[in-house]
Amino acid sequence: MDHQHDDIPDPATTPRPTDWITTPLTADLLRGALELERTPHGVLPHRLPARARAQCGDGQLAMVEAQPSGVRLVLRTRATAVELDALRTKMAYQGAPPRPDGVYDLLVDGRLAGRAGVTGGNVLTVDMVTGSAETRPGPVGTVRFTGLPDRVKDVEIWLPYNEVTHLVALRSDAPVEAVPDRGRKVWLHHGSSISHGSDAAGPTSTWPALAASLGGVELINLGLGGSALLDAFTARAVRDTPADLISVKIGINLVNTDLMRLRAFTPAVHGFLDTIREGHPTAPLLVVSPILCPVHEHTPGPSAPDFTDLSEGKLRFRAAGDPAERAAGKLTLNVIRDELSRIVKQRATDDPNLHYLDGRDLYGEADFAELPLPDQLHPDAATHHRIGERFAAVAFGTGGPFAAEDD
CATH class of the missing domain: 3.40.50.1110 (SGNH hydrolase)
Structure with missing residues (x-):
């Protein structure tokens, strides 16, 4: 992937398209996860299978395996705008300033073409002195990428590596489909x-x-x-x-x-x-x-x-x-x-x-x-x-x- 991104459009200043197509979030659109769990909040990518998760009650492991490092949506589409609803769970430390928000990276044909985040979501606050933790619930947020080239292209949305992420809905202004196997190792x-x-x-x-x-x-x-x-x-x-x-x-x-x-x-x-x-x-x-x-x-x-x-x-x-x-x-x-x-x-x-x-x-x-x-x-x-x-x-x-x- 090429990380030159001087021309990345700012979703916050770009008009929202009026017609959207909603595409179900299915396994053939996701790479890098070992398992997808359907929850009341949406689709939760896991990096360890259920059998493994059942064999360890450690909260640290449960959190990090559900933080989708390396997990990405991979789509083929003519869409010029793509939008993803997600419910994040962000970590915070008691008594410390807020930690940086997670980032979504958009690749178009392998080149970084956008970087943005979502608002809202849950906050898991950890007290490093006592070891206690408390979760404050929050609403679903939306990450939107616009100004994509109007041609058939491969689009990847890489999920934040540091936020547990429930995927709620995927929308675009043109149909999307799974990308065939590229034959790469x-x-x-x-x-x-x-x-x-x-x-x-x-x-x-x-x-x-x-x-x-x-x-x-x-x-x-x-x-x-x-x-x-x-x-x-x-x-x-x-x-x-x-x-x-x-x-x-x-x-x-x-x-x-x-x-x-x-x-x-x-x-x-x-x-x-x-x-x-x-x-x-x-x-x-x-x-x-x-x-x-x-x-x-x-x-x-x-x-x-x-x-x-x-x-x-x-x-x-x-x-x-x-x-x-x-x-x-x-x-x-x-x-x-x-x-x-x-x-x-x-x-x-x-x-x-x-x-x-x-x-x-x-x-x-x-x-x-x-x-x-x-x-x-x-x-x-x-x-x-x-x-x-x-x-x-x-x-x-x-x-x-x-x-x-x-x-």
């Missing part, structure tokens, strides 16, 4: 909040979306903020999802939740990879270790919030573990990288399509000096671009694990 990626998109500029600007565009592949993004925890149900979801290329980015969530020790980590990684291989025995499978995160390179978790500047809208994190606890098997990012490298090397003797990528090749010490992590854990928008471009070069470039056969 499907890349399925699983990772943490960075893969999910945390602090990217928009849904097509997360590093996986950028890398998929540069690699010419269809993306399924199973980046699950705070929830890349080697869960068996996630491995089964990857196993059961058709895909040509697979990557799993493992590490930071295991440290900042302080979930397991090294004794449990090693067999859990093996089990996760074994499960994926049951459904994809020969697909290129790339294991990616964490990018540089100085607070946890040598210090175990958990991560703890730093409220010093919360009133200014700045939430930071710190490492609350003790480096001496590594002797008892506590995980740090360096420990995880060493073990992932060893595991992949061991398994690759019988699995030539298994590969390893050190996350510091995507974002390392020199990058941190130039583009530090604003909250000590998550990259900013510029860093998402850098990571996406580097991943595309390493994975999809000549000689890379995801390179086309003729490369």
